[in-house]
Amino acid sequence: MSSVITVQNNEMEAEQPRKRLPLSFVLAGIAILGAVIYLVYANTKANAAYYMTVSELKQCTTCSVQSVRVAGVVQGGSIVRDDQKQIIRFTIIDGKQTMPVTYSGVVPDIFRPGIQVVVEGHYSSQGPFQAQTLLAKCPSKFQSATPTTTAP
Numbered sequence: 001m002s003s004v005i006t007v008q009n010n011e012m013e014a015e016q017p018r019k020r021l022p023l024s025f026v027l028a029g030i031a032i033l034g035a036v037i038y039l040v041y042a043n044t045k046a047n048a049a050y051y052m053t054v055s056e057l058k059q060c061t062t063c064s065v066q067s068v069r070v071a072g073v074v075q076g077g078s079i080v081r082d083d084q085k086q087i088i089r090f091t092i093i094d095g096k097q098t099m100p101v102t103y104s105g106v107v108p109d110i111f112r113p114g115i116q117v118v119v120e121g122h123y124s125s126q127g128p129f130q131a132q133t134l135l136a137k138c139p140s141k142f143q144s145a146t147p148t149t150t151a152p
Contacts, residue, residue, distance in 0.1 A: 054094040057123055069120045070129065072099065076113035089128070092117060100128035108136040 051069045052060070072092030080089045087104045101119050111117070111134070119131035
């Protein structure tokens with residue numbers, strides 16, 4: 001008789017319906033997931049700035065209303081520092097196109113003529129590019145070295 005009771009208990013456990021999550025928990029989970037996806041998308045889009053060349057920037061018609069990044073090489077002899085106002089003015093060149101830049105802030109240690117830079121800021125065709133950010137590309141530290149021979 002105990003085997004009959006055991007079989008009946010197993011059948012009763014199998015017949016009990018599984019507890020389901022309330023619909024409000026499912027909807028709340030979907031809402032939270034949607035909010036996280038939206039925040040990631042909005043933050044990525046807001047911080048994305050396209051790197052342009054000087055010639056692309058000069059041809060751009062909508063660049064005066066948005067922040068842009070421009071890459072170029074610092075032209076030799078164009079750097080003018082105003083230490084009292086902490087402003088630096090220089091010209092970047094990309095091929096044959098040049099563009100004057102004004103920057104106020106901390107200047108990277110490796111900033112000098114001939115180095116590649118990326119400036120981020122606002123451009124209006126009436127004056128120099130107003131940079132809020134100045135990034136200098138670090139020159140390659142791995143240059144091919146000529147092996148030297150030592151005399152015995």
